[in-house]
Amino acid sequence: xxxxxxxxxxxxxxxxxxxxxxxxxxxxxxxxxxxxxxxxxxxxxxxxxxxxxxxxxxxxxxxxxxxxxxxxxxxxxxxxxxxxxxxxxxxxxxxxxxxxxxxxxxxxxxxxxxxxxxxxxxxxxxxxxxxxxxxxxxxxxxxxxxxxxxxxxxxxxxxxxxxxxxxxxxxxxxxxxxxxxxxxxxxxxxxxxxxxxxxxxxxxxxxxx
Numbered sequence: 001x002x003x004x005x006x007x008x009x010x011x012x013x014x015x016x017x018x019x020x021x022x023x024x025x026x027x028x029x030x031x032x033x034x035x036x037x038x039x040x041x042x043x044x045x046x047x048x049x050x051x052x053x054x055x056x057x058x059x060x061x062x063x064x065x066x067x068x069x070x071x072x073x074x075x076x077x078x079x080x081x082x083x084x085x086x087x088x089x090x091x092x093x094x095x096x097x098x099x100x101x102x103x104x105x106x107x108x109x110x111x112x113x114x115x116x117x118x119x120x121x122x123x124x125x126x127x128x129x130x131x132x133x134x135x136x137x138x139x140x141x142x143x144x145x146x147x148x149x150x151x152x153x154x155x156x157x158x159x160x161x162x163x164x165x166x167x168x169x170x171x172x173x174x175x176x177x178x179x180x181x182x183x184x185x186x187x188x189x190x191x192x193x194x195x196x197x198x199x200x201x202x203x204x205x206x207x208x209x
Contacts, residue, residue: 001074001077001078001081004065004074004075004078005078005081005082005085007078008049008052008078008079008082009082009085011051011052011055012048012049012051012052012082012086015048015051019044019048022040022044023040023044023093023097040094042087042090042091042094042118042121042122042124042125043121043125044090045083045086045087045089045090045125046125046128046129048086049079049082049083049086049129050141052079052082053079053136053141054141057140057141057142062075062209063209066209072201072204072205073201073204073205075204076137076197076200076201076204077197077201079133079200080133080193080196080197080200083126083129083133087122087125087126090122091118091122094118094121094122095114095115095118098114098118099114116182119182119185119186120185123185123186123189126189126192126193127188127189127192127193129196130189130192130193130195130196130197131151131192131196132144132148133196133197133200134196134199134200134203135147135148137200137203137204137207138203138207
């Protein structure tokens with residue numbers, strides 16, 4: 001399984017230069033427009049993990065991987081562990097970059113707001129990936145992209161109704177999560193990630209190639 005994790009990390013490494021270029025570009029925009037980019041590394045981690053699925057699908061990796069000892073279970077387990085590793089790395093980068101920007105701008109560092117912002121973006125991305133992975137293992141990455149587009153459209157549509165028709169107070173909701181919902185959000189994310197893993201494993205064990 002360690003070899004499978006290394007394989008995914010090496011695939012991710014091939015995109016590091018592009019990732020660095022995008023990150024530098026947004027950092028420059030932050031200096032000009034005071035944008036908050038604490039969400040960006042976590043968001044890019046989704047794109048990086050999707051690229052590993054694309055490489056696997058293009059090279060028909062699964063047909064080979066399932067011939068390895070305990071290959072099906074280890075393949076699923078490696079994807080989730082690689083995702084967790086990447087999320088931890090991007091979370092660290094988010095905090096580090098934001099700290100550096102605030103220090104260069106000679107601004108006070110809002111520790112509580114910074115941690116809350118990074119935590120919410122990281123956990124949200126984790127939940128999104130947890131939701132998507134079973135679809136990827138079931139239908140493949142290309143079909144899942146279409147499903148994802150449809151899901152995001154529905155979420156955006158429902159969110160718009162809640163905000164503009166039901167008068168949902170988004171800032172108040174964020175403040176509530178910042179004050180009271182951190183632990184609950186973390187626990188919920190862990191539960192969702194575990195359930196996603198078990199569903200993906202069940203799907204992959206029965207999948208034919």
